[in-house]
């Protein structure tokens with residue numbers, strides 16, 4: 001073969017270059033893939049350990065907030081006592097998540113499943129597994145009179161769950177009122193050791209969309225979807241002065257629903273202790289508040305204002321249709337395959 005003197009690649013056929021070429025050939029096959037693997041792993045590790053880099057993608061997409069432009073103009077997003085009202089379109093989940101991850105908060109989700117309500121538990125927990133606090137440290141607590149039935153549900157959940165044994169209640173009213181006492185007792189016994197935040201929800205909730213760290217706050221209540229546009233006179237507060245849940249005619253900010261409230265463990269302890277004491281006083285006086293524990297919760301929130309308020313998106317019921325201001329239905333609440341015995 002006549003070597004091409006002008007061609008710089010012609011040397012590669014010369015014998016003295018062969019070993020180097022072989023080495024390069026071997027290098028390209030095994031070492032390159034090994035190096036790629038190492039580099040990939042190191043990059044992944046750096047991204048996970050260095051939030052500034054990990055969050056670059058959302059940071060570059062993130063538009064500076066405009067002080068002259070409210071995120072929503074169709075709904076109130078701040079209470080008169082300056083607590084945010086959480087609606088779709090008012091928050092940036094990534095910013096909030098960064099704050100959450102810095103502090104590694106532990107979040108408990110407690111749900112009562114007494115009697116036939118156990119039938120709702122599988123759907124509730126499996127939807128929570130999918131949508132509640134994705135990426136968060138969550139532990140479930142189920143208060144039930146029938147632990148064995150709960151264990152037999154074959155739940156498809158990976159997060160830890162603790163069963164709290166409660167007594168069988170005489171009727172629906174005692175069961176819904178009883179939750180305040182159960183939460184108060186467990187907060188003293190358990191939650192103060194295990195958790196930073198505790199969320200208390202109904203079992204007849206099925207989550208349909210993400211419910212994330214935007215809901216976290218010192219003490220958080222949710223606007224009842226049936227009354228968020230109602231004038232004060234139509235709100236079903238307890239108006240009889242004889243009850244501990246009494247609210248005078250000319251008072252009341254919002255009407256909160258008792259199927260979704262949360263807060264830090266000490267604040268939830270104070271709330272459930274106060275509500276339970278008032279329920280007991282009413283009971284001693286032969287009074288049952290108009291809307292059970294919900295009346296007591298509303299009384300508590302009137303004089304101990306929530307530090308954050310959830311829009312009705314978080315407790316929506318499909319039966320209420322699709323009004324314009326509900327941009328996302330995060331849950332469907334209230335569907336039961338049985339009749340409520342009230």
Ligand SMILES: CC(=O)N[C@H]1[C@@H](OP(=O)(O)OP(=O)(O)OC[C@H]2O[C@@H](n3ccc(=O)[nH]c3=O)[C@H](O)[C@@H]2O)O[C@H](CO)[C@H](O)[C@@H]1O
Nearest residue numbers: 112113114115117172175176202203204291292293294340
């Ligand atoms: C849509 C609607 O009208 N909602 C009202 C209704 O809620 P709900 O109809 O949503 O009440 P509910 O039947 O879901 O009961 C509340 C929760 O208590 C638990 N539970 C109740 C009974 C029982 O035997 N076992 C058991 O585990 C269970 O977690 C249940 O989800 O009544 C509440 C009284 O607190 C409030 O007035 C709500 O605003």
Ligand SMILES: [Mn+2]
Nearest residue numbers: 202204259334
């Ligand atoms: Mn309910």
